[in-house]
Amino acid sequence: MTSIHPQQIFAKFILLADGWQENVLLEHDSNGVITKIKPQTEKPANFSGKVIDGAVIPGMVNNHSHAFQWAMAGLGEASGSSKDSFWTWRKAMYGFVENIEPEDLNHIASALYMQMLKAGYTSVGEFHYLHHDKKGGFYENPAEMSMQIFEAAKNSGIDVTLLPVFYRYSGFGPQAPNDGQKRFIHSQDDYGRLLEQVHLLSSEYNQSYGIAPHSLRAVDKSDLEFAVKALRSQSESAPVHIHIAEQTKEVNDCVAHYGQRPVEWLYDNLSPDDKWCLIHATHLTDGEVKSIAGSKAVVSICTTTEANLGDGFFPMLDYKAQGGRWSVGSDSHISVNAIEELRWLEYQQRLREHSRTVLVDGANSSTGHWLWTQAAQGGAQSLQQPVGQIAVGYKANFVELNLESLVFTGKSREQLLDAFIFNHQADNDAINTVWIRGKKVVEQGNHISQEDIIDDFKKSMARLQVG
Numbered sequence: 001m002t003s004i005h006p007q008q009i010f011a012k013f014i015l016l017a018d019g020w021q022e023n024v025l026l027e028h029d030s031n032g033v034i035t036k037i038k039p040q041t042e043k044p045a046n047f048s049g050k051v052i053d054g055a056v057i058p059g060m061v062n063n064h065s066h067a068f069q070w071a072m073a074g075l076g077e078a079s080g081s082s083k084d085s086f087w088t089w090r091k092a093m094y095g096f097v098e099n100i101e102p103e104d105l106n107h108i109a110s111a112l113y114m115q116m117l118k119a120g121y122t123s124v125g126e127f128h129y130l131h132h133d134k135k136g137g138f139y140e141n142p143a144e145m146s147m148q149i150f151e152a153a154k155n156s157g158i159d160v161t162l163l164p165v166f167y168r169y170s171g172f173g174p175q176a177p178n179d180g181q182k183r184f185i186h187s188q189d190d191y192g193r194l195l196e197q198v199h200l201l202s203s204e205y206n207q208s209y210g211i212a213p214h215s216l217r218a219v220d221k222s223d224l225e226f227a228v229k230a231l232r233s234q235s236e237s238a239p240v241h242i243h244i245a246e247q248t249k250e251v252n253d254c255v256a257h258y259g260q261r262p263v264e265w266l267y268d269n270l271s272p273d274d275k276w277c278l279i280h281a282t283h284l285t286d287g288e289v290k291s292i293a294g295s296k297a298v299v300s301i302c303t304t305t306e307a308n309l310g311d312g313f314f315p316m317l318d319y320k321a322q323g324g325r326w327s328v329g330s331d332s333h334i335s336v337n338a339i340e341e342l343r344w345l346e347y348q349q350r351l352r353e354h355s356r357t358v359l360v361d362g363a364n365s366s367t368g369h370w371l372w373t374q375a376a377q378g379g380a381q382s383l384q385q386p387v388g389q390i391a392v393g394y395k396a397n398f399v400e401l402n403l404e405s406l407v408f409t410g411k412s413r414e415q416l417l418d419a420f421i422f423n424h425q426a427d428n429d430a431i432n433t434v435w436i437r438g439k440k441v442v443e444q445g446n447h448i449s450q451e452d453i454i455d456d457f458k459k460s461m462a463r464l465q466v467g
C-alpha cells in the first residue's frame, strides 16, 4: 500500500551536500524520493516516522556488475600449466556459464545484491550478458534472464539499472562468436527487440535500464550506432556503458584493426557524453585521458577485479587533475566491498607516488570524504539516477554507520569517513543499517530476507557443483 502522505525520517547525524548536519528532518514520497530536508530542527511532537541514531551517509553506487561471475569468485586462483592470464580466466568463466539456468541466475544475483547492500552499495549497474539458453537459443520469453535480474533486485531490495549487453563477435574483424559465447549473442534486430522488452520490464519493476555494447571487439561501428539510436528512441537520458581498454592485447588488436587505440577510435567515431560510462579505461595515452575528462563521461574503476586479473593501473592522478568523473564497480565480485575498492584506489597512488593522502580535495581535507562522495556521485551520473547524495529530489538510499563500532571510537565527525575506509577490521561492524527509498533492507548488519536468500543460493550452488 502506498501512502499519499510524506514519510518522515529524523536523522541525528547526517552527511548532506554541504557537510555533516545534526538533527535533520527528512520527508520522502511513496517512491522514496526526498521531498524536504530541514536541518537543525527538533523532532516534531507526536513524531511517528523513523529515527536514525547512527551517522547517515549516501549509499554507494556499484556501477559494474556481472552477477553470475560471483558464483566462481575464488575458483580462478590455482596455477595452470601455462602463464595464467585474463584470457585463461575468461575460458574458465565460459565453462561455468554453460550450466546456469534462469532460476540460478535469480538465486546468485539475489544473494550477491544482498551482500552488496550489507557492504553499503545501494545501487547496482548490472552489465548483463547471459541472455540465451544452454544451446544458445532464445528462451520462450527472450527477456527471461533480464527479468531474473529485476526479480533479484526485488528480492534483495537494491536499486538496479539493467544494462543488457549487445555482443556479436569474438574479435575485431569481425570474427564469428565462439561456442563459449553462444548464450550472449544478438543480431541488431534481436537486440532492438530485447531493448523494447527491457524498457517495459524496467517500468513494471520500478527500476531503470540502459545499454551495454560489450566492447569494441564484440560490436562494430554500425552495431554501436544502432544500439545508441534504439536506446534514444526509447529514452533521452538512459546510460550507455562499454568495456573499453582493459587489456593491452585488446588495445593492440584494436590498433591492428582500426589503426587507432580504443578510446581514440571511440571519440573519433561516436560522441560519448555525460551519459556514457567507460569501464576499465585502464590503458590510456595523455590524449585519451583528455578526451574522456573533457566529454564528462564517467569511468568505472574496478580496482580489485583489475588487480585480480592483472589488468594494470588506471591513470587516476592525470585524470583527476583534469576534473575527470569516476566511479567504482565490483565487476567479477572477487571483493564485494566498497571500502576496499576505494582504499586500494588510494593505495595504488601512494605506492606509485611514494606519497600519502593523494586523492583529496586540496590541502587539509579528508581522503575518505573525497573518495566516498566522488565515487557515489560519479556512479549516480553513470546510471543517470537521482542517487549518490542526500538532497531534495534524490532517493532516500542511506547507509547508517554504527558509531558504537570500535572503528569509530575516539573519532571526530570530520574523521568518520577516513576511519570508515582506512580503519578496516576483519570483524567489521561499521555499517549498521542500510535504507533503500526510505525503507530498511539491512538491520544490525543483517539483511531482512537473509535466510531465504541464502537457502536459495546454496541450492543453486549445489546444483552447479561449485565448491
Ligand SMILES: [Zn+2]
Pocket (backbone or CB within 6 Å): 064, 066, 127, 243, 279, 331
Ligand atoms: Zn566487466
